[in-house]
Amino acid sequence: MYNVAIIEDEVAAAAALEKMISIVEPEFKICAKIPSIFESLTFFKDANVDIVFMDVQLADGNCFELLSKIRCINFAVIFTTAYDNHAIKAFKFNAVDYILKPIDPKELAKAIDKAKEKLSNRVLIDFFLSNKNLDKPRLALMVLNEKLYVNIEDIIRLEADSAYTKFVLKDRSFTVSKNMKYYEDLLQGYNFIRVHNSHLVSKNEIASRKLGALKMSNGDVIPVSVRRRFLLK
Incomplete structure (x- = not known):
C-alpha cells in the first residue's frame, strides 16, 4: 500500500486525477x-x-518554492x-x-511505475545502511518481484550483463535488474x-591467480583486464 497526496488547486482536475489513479x-x-x-507546508511537517502528484503552479505560488522549503524530500x-516550460527545473528537484x-x-501508468521503482530502491538502500555495521551485513535484492536477503560474505562475484547484474553466491546464482556500477558503489569497503x-569479485574468494585471469573459490575463471592488474598486487 502506497500513501499518495495530490497537490492541485483546481477541484475538478484533482478529482479527475484521483479517479484515474x-x-x-x-x-x-x-x-x-x-x-x-500554504496548506502543503503544514501537511509535510x-x-x-510515498508519492506526491503536484501541479506546478498554484494560486498562492509554485511547487518549486514548496519543495525548496522541505528539508528532506x-x-x-x-x-x-498544462505547460512544458518547467520540465528542466522539475528534474533538478529529482x-x-x-x-x-x-x-x-x-x-x-508509466510515471507510477517509475515512482514505485524509485521507492523500492530507497527501501533496499535504507536496509543496507541500517545493517552495514552488523557482524554479517546483508544486501536486500529484488529478484522477480521477490525481496532476497543476501549475506555479503556469501557473494563470490558479480557479472555485468548490460543493464542487469548476475550475482554468483556460494550456494546459488541469480540476475537482478540493476547495473553493476550500482552494486559496486554499495559494496565499497567490503573487499570487492x-x-x-x-566483473566485480570478492578478494576473499580468489582461489588462485595467473597473468590475465583469476580462479574463484567455486572454480569460475574470471578475466582480468591489463589496466586493472595492479589492483591484485
Whole structure:
C-alpha cells in the first residue's frame, strides 16, 4: 500500500486525477488533496506519504518554492501541468516524471511505475545502511518481484550483463535488474574489486591467480583486464 497526496488547486482536475489513479493503481491510498502551498507546508511537517502528484503552479505560488522549503524530500514527486516550460527545473528537484495535462492514462501508468521503482530502491538502500555495521551485513535484492536477503560474505562475484547484474553466491546464482556500477558503489569497503569491465569479485574468494585471469573459490575463471592488474598486487 502506497500513501499518495495530490497537490492541485483546481477541484475538478484533482478529482479527475484521483479517479484515474484509482483505476490505474487501485491499491494506492489517496491520503490528501491539497489546494495551496500554504496548506502543503503544514501537511509535510508530519506527513507519511510515498508519492506526491503536484501541479506546478498554484494560486498562492509554485511547487518549486514548496519543495525548496522541505528539508528532506523522502517521497517520489510526479509533476502534472498544462505547460512544458518547467520540465528542466522539475528534474533538478529529482522529479520521477513530468506529465502534461490533459493526462494520458498510459503516461500516468508509466510515471507510477517509475515512482514505485524509485521507492523500492530507497527501501533496499535504507536496509543496507541500517545493517552495514552488523557482524554479517546483508544486501536486500529484488529478484522477480521477490525481496532476497543476501549475506555479503556469501557473494563470490558479480557479472555485468548490460543493464542487469548476475550475482554468483556460494550456494546459488541469480540476475537482478540493476547495473553493476550500482552494486559496486554499495559494496565499497567490503573487499570487492573491479577486475574487468564486466566483473566485480570478492578478494576473499580468489582461489588462485595467473597473468590475465583469476580462479574463484567455486572454480569460475574470471578475466582480468591489463589496466586493472595492479589492483591484485
